[in-house]
Amino acid sequence: MRNFNYSIPTAIFFGKDQIGALSEQIRNFGGSRVLFVYGGGSIKQMGLYDQVVAILKTHDLPFWELAGIDPNPRIESVRQGIEICRKHKVDFVLAVGGGSSIDCAKLITAGFYYESDPWDLMIGKAKFVKALPLGTILTLSATGSEMDNFSVISNFQTHQKIGLGNPVMAPKFSILDPTYTYSVPKKQTAAGTADIMSHTIENYFTAVKGAYLQSRLAEGILKTCIHYAPIALANPDNYEARANLMWASSLAINGLLSYGKERKWSCHPMEHELSAYYDITHGEGLAILTPPWMEYVLNDATVEQFKDYGVNVWGLNPGEDSYALARQAIVKTQEFFMSLGLPSTLREVMIGEENLKIMAKAATKDGAIGEFRPLHTEDVYNIYKSAL
């Protein structure tokens, strides 16, 4: 197990009607003038928009809106948000939605204190110093952005999608009410589950020896996703299923599974190129890439981890041969994603051979990706190809 410094400062208000804590929490963190960041019309349809507006008005918290955040949030939205904050002397940012709205809000909070273009922060040209306080109300179980300090922002001008973390961007609090996810469509429920499982899998398969506890916790989160995603698809209003998926989304990526292990991931950087070039749904890209990646990295050095995965997550019989178990587990993974209605090939999301080489180069422009089994340009290209 590697050394680690643990700090997960975000307070969580989990459960039905926890929105009752909103105004007090905004005040707790010195908020008096709020930027209200959200995506499309879903929060209006479910009545959450009206509820938030009523709370802010009742508690004399003037607010300005930044609406229409895209599924892959763009640097343009961040710039726009910072402008509103400066113009209206905003001192608190509230993101209501899924990972996109939260990620966008995060870079707004940090970019507010940086004079030049916020994209500089993402490309390492400028340093994070401080940030406006951020609160979130989650409406989609997927990215875990509600409890970590990462932000993923796209710049379509430069064909870049960059994910970067900094402690100043961690939300001060997040309100997780599973009933807000009842209206999430099947496609997003499935893609969100693939995202949660991918975060967990990235942390699970590891080159670090002896982080046994973390691996057992990861298995628990994977089993939770496998158990509840089909229930949530069949019964969108099942509180238990929505609650377990929501809490899984936060714990998969808040550090619990990665503390003590490496932090260099594999499928995410590969998928980021797909989204950057084709603007596909992140979770769908992960569901497509994960099984071929597993097959590609399966070898004598990794087979025992795949065996653990098969036995502890998929309930396979430990008596069988390790490679047989590993291959069965990979098939189970792909079949599970397909059973959720997720695509299993790139062609299904209209991606052909045309940009595979360019994307493989882009994914590895800073060197090999992943630490479990480092992937060079050629490896990424091979995985993309076998995912066609």
Next chain:
Amino acid sequence: MRNFNYSIPTAIFFGKDQIGALSEQIRNFGGSRVLFVYGGGSIKQMGLYDQVVAILKTHDLPFWELAGIDPNPRIESVRQGIEICRKHKVDFVLAVGGGSSIDCAKLITAGFYYESDPWDLMIGKAKFVKALPLGTILTLSATGSEMDNFSVISNFQTHQKIGLGNPVMAPKFSILDPTYTYSVPKKQTAAGTADIMSHTIENYFTAVKGAYLQSRLAEGILKTCIHYAPIALANPDNYEARANLMWASSLAINGLLSYGKERKWSCHPMEHELSAYYDITHGEGLAILTPPWMEYVLNDATVEQFKDYGVNVWGLNPGEDSYALARQAIVKTQEFFMSLGLPSTLREVMIGEENLKIMAKAATKDGAIGEFRPLHTEDVYNIYKSAL
């Protein structure tokens, strides 16, 4: 799953040589004059005492010592510590040791701001308002006190051992270096493991429906203890084993496993009476009581949870009858504790029938204990008796 408010504010510095963070962290939390709380000679034998003293001296942090904290820390030590803090204008408390030193330090930090006797805080006669900042350096994997806000203090005058939590008592930071536990004797290593497992088991068996994720995480922690305790006993210097047990001790009781479930426990309140009357080792008492408690609460309403326990934790064959699996799992539990050299009967720790009725009454003086299957005086007495 029940609603919950998650807040685990303690920062953790985990791994070899993390003591390097000590002086900076004390300063971070405004410390300039330190009360140094510790137990017996073990921290001197391993050189940790000298190391701490050198760091405090090098960084101009004057300190006063409160040594000799007992395994079941006493209210007298707390009173003494508060007196030293007041006399020398101490503004930071540093506990170095296991749960006893940390628990004692916690009540010192809160009692400092309460004018009258600190025992008033434990019996609910006075309210917690604020506390001095607390840092800890852990040398025993067991109580999890390094990452929660609970303190357990004994008052032998009144035959009371009371555990109570309050947010003000949460450590600001804890340094967890597994090498500090290399010198922990076999008996304490075994008892500490029983304590970690008991915390996990108290959170695992639950009357709350649908906290599935939390139960799967608990299974991961139990498997970690079962895997590594024998290794730590056979090879006390095995870093991997000590690291996994240490991190398990913190995660078993910091809230991760209990958020969303009930918080009323069963074996702990029963064991507290044993320690209060006989001053036995807490973990030994838990190892003795847990299997008979399991047998006592096994019934049609609980058998499926015991089946999960048998299959997911002990690797039993899921095809068998639920009751058969449950009973096998209970036997496995007892055999495991015995394999660690722990006692399995009260008589082995010199407890006879003489006080069983009095202790059963004391354990239930505020009503039935436990929410999984509520235990009244008669139930506790029966469990004590079957543990003889």
